[in-house]
Structure formats: C-alpha cells, structure tokens
Amino acid sequence: MLDRPQKPPLTIRLCGPRGFCAGVDRAIQIVVLALKKYGAPVYVRHEIVHNRYVVEGLQNLGAVFIEELDEIPDAHRDSPVVFSAHGVPKSVPADAEARNLFYLDATCPxxxxxxxxxxxxxxxxxxxxxxxxxxxxxxxxxxxxxxxxxxxxxxxxxxxxxxxxxxxxxxxxxxxxxxxxxxxxxxxxxxxxxFPNIKAPAAESICYATTNRQEAVQAAAPGADLFLIVGAPNSSNSKRLVEVAERAGAKRSLLVQRASEIPWDEVGEIGTLGLSAGASAPEIIVDEIVEAFRQRFNATLELAITAEETENFPVNRVLRDVELTAADMAFVNGAA
The missing domain is CATH 3.40.1010.20 (4-hydroxy-3-methylbut-2-enyl diphosphate reductase, catalytic domain)
Structure with a gap:
C-alpha cells in the first residue's frame, strides 16, 4: 500500500481585526431590515458596500441595485431606496425628495x-x-x-x-x-x-477600522511568503491593505474576492501565509480561503490580533421596531 504524500506545513497568520466594520454592518442591516419591514423590492443606490458576495446575497433577498434614482420604475415609487455606506452628494437626497421617494440613508457615521x-x-x-x-x-x-x-x-x-x-x-x-x-x-x-497655517479637521478623518486593519497587517506581514487580502477590486480600504502588506515585509501580496481566484500555480512553496480582509468582506469568505489552504497544506492558524473593536452604530430610527432572526444576524455579520 502506497503512503499518501504528506501535505507541506503552512502557518496562516490570521489578522484581527479583519472584515466587516461597524459602518458596513449597519449598512447591510439597514437593507435587511427595510426588506423585512416594507417587503421587496428595496432599491439601493450604488453597491451598499463594495463586495460582490454581499450584493448578490441582498439581491437574493429582494434588493435591487441601481446607480441613479431615475432607474426606479414608476410602479415602484413607493418602495424604499437606500443610499450606500459611502455617502452621497447633497443633490441625491434633494432629487429623492423632488421625486417623492422614501429614502433611508445608510452612510457610515x-x-x-x-x-x-x-x-x-x-x-x-x-x-x-x-x-x-x-x-x-x-x-x-x-x-x-x-x-x-x-x-x-x-x-x-x-x-x-x-x-x-x-x-x-x-x-x-x-x-x-x-x-x-x-x-x-x-x-x-x-x-x-x-501651507503652515492649513487647518486640520477637529478629529481624525481616517476611520478606526481602516487604521486597525492596516496595523494588524503590518504586524503579520514581516516574513510572510504570501499575503492574501479578501476584498473587491473597487474597495479602497482593501487595496490599501495589499500595499501595506508589501511595504511591511510580505514577499508578495494579492487581493482576492473568493478562494476560486487564488492563483495556485503561482503560490508555489510557501511556509507562511498572511491573511486579512477589507472592511466590506464577510468572514465566510475568510473561512473559505482557510479551508482551501487546508486542503493543500498541513495548515496551522496563528492569530495576529492588534486591537479589539466594540463599536456599534444604530440603524435609522424608523427601522428599530423590526427584529432580526438568528439567520438574519448571521448574514449581517458576514457569517452566512
């Protein structure tokens, strides 16, 4: 009987914090709550957050994603429209009011x-x-x-x-x-x-989640043969994590949306993998990628935790009377 070839050893440095931040969690929650309270369709102007998995999941629940308000059919003018977590110009709510649309603002606080x-x-x-x-x-x-x-x-x-x-x-x-x-x-x-007299804002503009994820990647990157960041190509904070990993000492860093995007032919022989996720990437995809490496390597998880996040942003007052089920919360938190 032939012995099975042993899987090569691999240390996976899993960063924390990673993935959903409080602003993303709130935005997704707003769409889910609106669907439960008002029924489908709920229109969402622009991707609620920059992640295809999240967008497709919300589409399956009845959300309809648009880029401009004039895409809402006349027959659905009574349906809610949600503004994305990224924020909108003042002209957008003004346009919604002119069209007599009911809107919910999911802009991150x-x-x-x-x-x-x-x-x-x-x-x-x-x-x-x-x-x-x-x-x-x-x-x-x-x-x-x-x-x-x-x-x-x-x-x-x-x-x-x-x-x-x-x-x-x-x-x-x-x-x-x-x-x-x-x-x-x-x-x-x-x-x-x-311009020595230029005035700074009254408080830091770069958000806590961006800073925390970058610091965790900086801590995990030295000596990493490969660093993977889970995130979308149009996610600014995810792309910055790729850059931070390489600057902090990772030999190579890549942005991937799913495990299916990992270029296995290029991964080669690695001993240490860094892994993190942008603020709009759900945890279920991190789990998917860990499992993909476990199928190919004898992988050991090593946590690189640099901060604990406890922030929580409340949803719009009009939605606070709606209860979320355990399955709803799993989706909102990126676990399903």
Whole structure:
C-alpha cells in the first residue's frame, strides 16, 4: 500500500481585526431590515458596500441595485431606496425628495463626520482640501456636500507640492476614511510644509477600522511568503491593505474576492501565509480561503490580533421596531 504524500506545513497568520466594520454592518442591516419591514423590492443606490458576495446575497433577498434614482420604475415609487455606506452628494437626497421617494440613508457615521468637518471648514471661510482618490463614491459624496469650486481634491504628495491655493483664503483639509495611513501622512506633511497655517479637521478623518486593519497587517506581514487580502477590486480600504502588506515585509501580496481566484500555480512553496480582509468582506469568505489552504497544506492558524473593536452604530430610527432572526444576524455579520 502506497503512503499518501504528506501535505507541506503552512502557518496562516490570521489578522484581527479583519472584515466587516461597524459602518458596513449597519449598512447591510439597514437593507435587511427595510426588506423585512416594507417587503421587496428595496432599491439601493450604488453597491451598499463594495463586495460582490454581499450584493448578490441582498439581491437574493429582494434588493435591487441601481446607480441613479431615475432607474426606479414608476410602479415602484413607493418602495424604499437606500443610499450606500459611502455617502452621497447633497443633490441625491434633494432629487429623492423632488421625486417623492422614501429614502433611508445608510452612510457610515464616520463618513458623515468627514462631511461635517468639510462643511465646518467652509463655514469658517476656508477652502477645503480633500485628500482622497478621484472617482471613489466617498470622495464624490464628500465633494458634493459643498458648492462647486469649494473643494480641491489632492491624491498624492506630488499634487500637494503643485497645488495652487486660492489667494487670500485660509485652507482646511479632510481625508477619505479608507486611505493608507502612511500615504496620507506624507500628503499632509507636504501640505503643511507649503501651507503652515492649513487647518486640520477637529478629529481624525481616517476611520478606526481602516487604521486597525492596516496595523494588524503590518504586524503579520514581516516574513510572510504570501499575503492574501479578501476584498473587491473597487474597495479602497482593501487595496490599501495589499500595499501595506508589501511595504511591511510580505514577499508578495494579492487581493482576492473568493478562494476560486487564488492563483495556485503561482503560490508555489510557501511556509507562511498572511491573511486579512477589507472592511466590506464577510468572514465566510475568510473561512473559505482557510479551508482551501487546508486542503493543500498541513495548515496551522496563528492569530495576529492588534486591537479589539466594540463599536456599534444604530440603524435609522424608523427601522428599530423590526427584529432580526438568528439567520438574519448571521448574514449581517458576514457569517452566512
């Protein structure tokens, strides 16, 4: 009888915190609660969070994803419409009111905080500098809180160095919540070097979940032969984790949405795998990837926990009379 070849050993450094943050959890909960209270369809403007698994799961429950409000059929004008966790320009709720639509705002409270910081800068007579990525829904939403021309978007240190500030006007900056902490610090330094009187926001703009996930990846990355980040290609915070892993010492880092995307031919002989997930990636996919490696390796889990998260953001008041079942909560928490 032939002996089975032994699986090669592998240490999986599993980061914590990882996956869903309180803002994502709240946004998904809002859609599920709206479906339970009002029935299908519930329309959602833009992906509620940047994750295909979550979007498809909500579609199966009766959510309909749209990009603009005019996509809602006349026959469904009484159906609720939910604004995504990334936030929307002021023009969107105004448009909803003009169309007599009932809307629920699922904007993450930490994104709303950045909106308020930007508006405060403007109220105090400052030109607002927004550090972020052009075209990202959160950036579009933040810029849309202020009149056209009141905000300048800066993406890089080079752009900060070339920024031609309006004459005779104070400056104030805010940042997108999901940026690389290190990259953002460099842009802020460049701005403060050129404009020593530029005003910072009253509180940190980059959210706690972004910072926590980056710190956990930094701790787990040194010596990792491969680092996998679970997340979507359009997820800013997930893409930043890939960059953080490589900068912190991982030999290679990849973004994958499912275990089926792992390029096994390229994985090769590895002894240490780092694993984390962006703030919109459900835990069930992390489990799926761990199992995929266990099928190929004699894998040992090693936890790399750098913080504990206890934040909880309440849902809209109108939805608080609806109860979620255990199965609902498993889906909301990314476990199903």
């Amino acid at each position: 930490l994104v709303s905080k950045v909106h308020k910081q930007a508006m405060r800068h403007q109220r105090l007579g400052r030109h607002v500098v927004l550090i972020g990525h052009a075209g990202h829904p959160e950036v579009i939403g933040t810029m849309g809180q202020l009149p056209e021309g009141a905000v300048t978007l800066i993406e890089t240190e080079a752009e900060a160095g070339a920024f031609d500030a309006p004459e005779g006007v104070e400056l104030g900056f805010v940042t997108q919540t999901t940026l690389s902490v290190a990259d953002t610090a460099g842009v802020i330094r460049a701005l403060e070097t050129r």
